[in-house]
Amino acid sequence: MTEHEVNEIIQLISNKIEQLRAESSLKNQQSESALNATEKDATTGGYAFRYSHTDTDAEILNRDRKKEHFQLSRTLEWLKGDQPGNCVACSCPVTFERLKSKPTSRLCNACAQYINGDK
Numbered sequence: 001m002t003e004h005e006v007n008e009i010i011q012l013i014s015n016k017i018e019q020l021r022a023e024s025s026l027k028n029q030q031s032e033s034a035l036n037a038t039e040k041d042a043t044t045g046g047y048a049f050r051y052s053h054t055d056t057d058a059e060i061l062n063r064d065r066k067k068e069h070f071q072l073s074r075t076l077e078w079l080k081g082d083q084p085g086n087c088v089a090c091s092c093p094v095t096f097e098r099l100k101s102k103p104t105s106r107l108c109n110a111c112a113q114y115i116n117g118d119k
Contacts, residue, residue: 001085005096013076013103020069024062071104078106087111 001009079085085094087108094108105112 001093001096001099006079006084009096009099009103010076010079012100013072013079016103017069017072017076020065020072024065068104075104075106089115 078088083091085099086092087094088106089111090108092108092110094105098105098109098112107115
Protein backbone atom coordinates (compact mmCIF):
# COMPACT_ATOMS: atom_id res chain seq x y z
CA MET A 1 0.00 0.00 0.00
CA THR A 2 1.35 3.42 -0.90
CA GLU A 3 1.79 6.22 1.60
CA HIS A 4 -1.03 8.11 -0.13
CA GLU A 5 -3.37 5.12 0.26
CA VAL A 6 -2.44 4.73 3.94
CA ASN A 7 -3.20 8.42 4.49
CA GLU A 8 -6.53 8.05 2.70
CA ILE A 9 -7.53 5.15 4.96
CA ILE A 10 -6.36 7.08 8.05
CA GLN A 11 -8.58 10.00 6.97
CA LEU A 12 -11.51 7.63 6.33
CA ILE A 13 -11.14 6.08 9.79
CA SER A 14 -10.71 9.48 11.48
CA ASN A 15 -13.91 10.72 9.83
CA LYS A 16 -15.78 7.59 10.95
CA ILE A 17 -14.55 8.07 14.53
CA GLU A 18 -15.77 11.68 14.47
CA GLN A 19 -19.13 10.51 13.13
CA LEU A 20 -19.44 8.00 15.97
CA ARG A 21 -18.59 10.70 18.52
CA ALA A 22 -21.21 13.04 17.04
CA GLU A 23 -23.85 10.27 17.03
CA SER A 24 -23.04 9.40 20.65
CA SER A 25 -23.28 13.04 21.66
CA LEU A 26 -26.63 13.40 19.89
CA LYS A 27 -27.92 10.19 21.48
CA ASN A 28 -26.86 11.42 24.93
CA GLN A 29 -28.76 14.68 24.35
CA GLN A 30 -31.84 12.75 23.23
CA SER A 31 -31.60 10.49 26.29
CA GLU A 32 -31.45 13.55 28.56
CA SER A 33 -34.51 15.04 26.82
CA ALA A 34 -36.40 11.76 27.21
CA LEU A 35 -35.39 11.55 30.86
CA ASN A 36 -36.54 15.13 31.46
CA ALA A 37 -39.84 14.40 29.70
CA THR A 38 -40.27 11.26 31.78
CA GLU A 39 -39.58 13.15 35.02
CA LYS A 40 -42.14 15.79 34.04
CA ASP A 41 -44.69 13.08 33.28
CA ALA A 42 -44.04 11.53 36.67
CA THR A 43 -44.75 14.81 38.45
CA THR A 44 -48.02 15.27 36.55
CA GLY A 45 -49.20 11.73 37.18
CA GLY A 46 -48.26 10.31 33.75
CA TYR A 47 -46.40 7.07 33.22
CA ALA A 48 -42.76 7.56 34.08
CA PHE A 49 -41.60 4.53 32.10
CA ARG A 50 -42.94 5.30 28.65
CA TYR A 51 -39.38 5.43 27.22
CA SER A 52 -38.18 2.25 28.85
CA HIS A 53 -38.77 0.12 25.73
CA THR A 54 -36.00 2.06 23.95
CA ASP A 55 -33.47 1.75 26.76
CA THR A 56 -32.37 -1.72 25.71
CA ASP A 57 -32.04 -0.68 22.07
CA ALA A 58 -30.09 2.41 23.09
CA GLU A 59 -27.77 0.39 25.28
CA ILE A 60 -27.15 -2.10 22.49
CA LEU A 61 -26.51 0.70 20.01
CA ASN A 62 -24.15 2.41 22.44
CA ARG A 63 -22.26 -0.84 23.03
CA ASP A 64 -21.97 -1.37 19.26
CA ARG A 65 -20.67 2.18 18.81
CA LYS A 66 -18.08 1.68 21.54
CA LYS A 67 -16.96 -1.58 19.94
CA GLU A 68 -16.68 0.02 16.50
CA HIS A 69 -14.84 3.01 17.98
CA PHE A 70 -12.37 0.67 19.70
CA GLN A 71 -11.79 -1.32 16.50
CA LEU A 72 -11.31 1.82 14.41
CA SER A 73 -8.91 3.30 16.97
CA ARG A 74 -6.92 0.08 17.04
CA THR A 75 -6.73 0.04 13.23
CA LEU A 76 -5.67 3.70 13.24
CA GLU A 77 -2.79 2.89 15.62
CA TRP A 78 -1.84 -0.08 13.42
CA LEU A 79 -1.74 2.14 10.31
CA LYS A 80 0.45 4.68 12.10
CA GLY A 81 2.81 1.96 13.36
CA ASP A 82 6.11 0.61 12.05
CA GLN A 83 4.59 -1.63 9.36
CA PRO A 84 1.39 0.09 8.24
CA GLY A 85 -0.91 -2.09 6.24
CA ASN A 86 0.73 -5.44 6.95
CA CYS A 87 -1.46 -8.32 8.10
CA VAL A 88 -1.25 -8.92 11.85
CA ALA A 89 -1.30 -12.69 11.27
CA CYS A 90 1.16 -13.25 8.40
CA SER A 91 2.74 -9.81 7.70
CA CYS A 92 1.57 -9.81 4.06
CA PRO A 93 0.14 -6.53 2.79
CA VAL A 94 -3.54 -5.83 3.40
CA THR A 95 -4.94 -4.41 0.19
CA PHE A 96 -6.13 -0.84 -0.07
CA GLU A 97 -9.45 -2.10 -1.46
CA ARG A 98 -9.98 -4.36 1.57
CA LEU A 99 -9.28 -1.55 4.04
CA LYS A 100 -11.46 0.86 2.13
CA SER A 101 -14.41 -1.55 2.20
CA LYS A 102 -13.75 -2.84 5.73
CA PRO A 103 -11.69 -0.22 7.63
CA THR A 104 -11.46 -2.27 10.84
CA SER A 105 -9.74 -5.19 9.11
CA ARG A 106 -6.12 -5.82 10.00
CA LEU A 107 -5.97 -9.16 8.18
CA CYS A 108 -5.06 -9.79 4.54
CA ASN A 109 -7.64 -11.47 2.32
CA ALA A 110 -6.13 -14.95 2.73
CA CYS A 111 -5.92 -14.79 6.55
CA ALA A 112 -9.40 -13.26 6.84
CA GLN A 113 -10.86 -16.03 4.76
CA TYR A 114 -8.97 -18.70 6.69
CA ILE A 115 -9.70 -17.30 10.16
CA ASN A 116 -13.14 -15.69 9.77
CA GLY A 117 -14.47 -17.04 6.52
CA ASP A 118 -14.43 -13.44 5.16
CA LYS A 119 -13.90 -12.64 1.52
